[in-house]
């Protein structure tokens with residue numbers, strides 16, 4: 001991806017639920033697009049030894065957090081509605097995240113130019129498109145790491161103002177799993193996976209340890225709790241990152257649904273390791289069962305990917321992003337037979353067609 005985070009920037013820990021917040025009250029948030037952890041929150045860690053505290057993102061380039069509060073008309077292309085009627089789900093009650101006419105620029109580069117779509121409860125959605133077209137950017141906007149310059153992000157019917165914060169609308173947890181896995185190098189696998197619980201929950205350490213072991217087993221990893229990230233293969237790191245994103249405080253009275261956003265989860269893996277990760281992504285979804293034969297608890301997920309195998313195995317519906325807009329959307333099986341020239345060129349990998357590489 002264009003913005004691979006360093007291991008010091010655990011972007012995969014973004015959560016939108018107060019119970020999982022990464023920022024504690026009054027602390028200065030690091031607003032780097034790669035980091036959602038506030039320095040004081042890290043330094044106030046109670047249960048991870050001080051000497052092991054991960055380096056905090058030191059650069060915090062200001063992000064333009066101005067949200068145009070004027071009502072932006074939803075410039076629907078009509079595609080969402082077509083799909084809604086196709087799937088017989090016209091209601092709004094199952095929409096967990098909606099991006100409505102989202103625009104985002106970096107300097108004079110206009111990356112997102114009016115992106116609109118909805119993620120519904122139970123969906124497995126892929127975002128595909130040429131390099132540099134803004135796929136990672138839209139994931140960060142959905143996660144609340146970047147604020148749109150214009151347009152809205154609506155979480156379960158409520159507009160999010162600015163970046164994800166302590167005051168984030170409760171009712172939905174959002175996990176973001178970065179391509180690089182973004183594990184803390186100086187922490188063990190156990191500490192990485194249990195990080196947010198050690199920091200933010202009142203769960204006894206013993207219970208967190210058990211939960212970490214259980215969650216690692218759910219992603220097919222056993223006996224790696226005491227290993228350091230440097231002792232893991234690339235595929236194992238991705239599975240640890242996945243475990244970190246699905247672990248949650250199950251002692252709470254109310255457990256909100258969770259959406260996970262995966263940024264190129266199979267990039268850099270061999271075909272078999274890719275299959276393992278693709279199947280894991282499916283297995284933690286509510287429609288499936290994890291490695292412990294327990295029903296998954298992830299309500300919906302969104303995967304940014306370039307890999308055909310990931311599209312085939314892990315995704316039901318696709319959004320095609322090109323030049324900052326959704327130019328096509330459809331079910332996965334419609335992708336290869338689409339007559340849309342942009343889709344055809346992308347699917348075939350041809351140099352000839354509307355997509356120009358400079």
Ligand SMILES: Nc1ncnc2c1ncn2[C@@H]1O[C@H](COP(=O)(O)OP(=O)(O)OP(=O)(O)O)[C@@H](O)[C@H]1O
Pocket residue numbers: 001002003033106109111129130131132133134135136137138
């Ligand atoms: N924080 C940032 N500051 C400046 N430019 C950025 C920032 N984040 C992304 N960009 C630029 O925005 C564009 C889109 O980046 P993004 O990573 O979203 O693309 P992508 O579609 O995910 O690409 P790829 O498929 O190659 O990973 C790129 O030109 C990138 O350099």
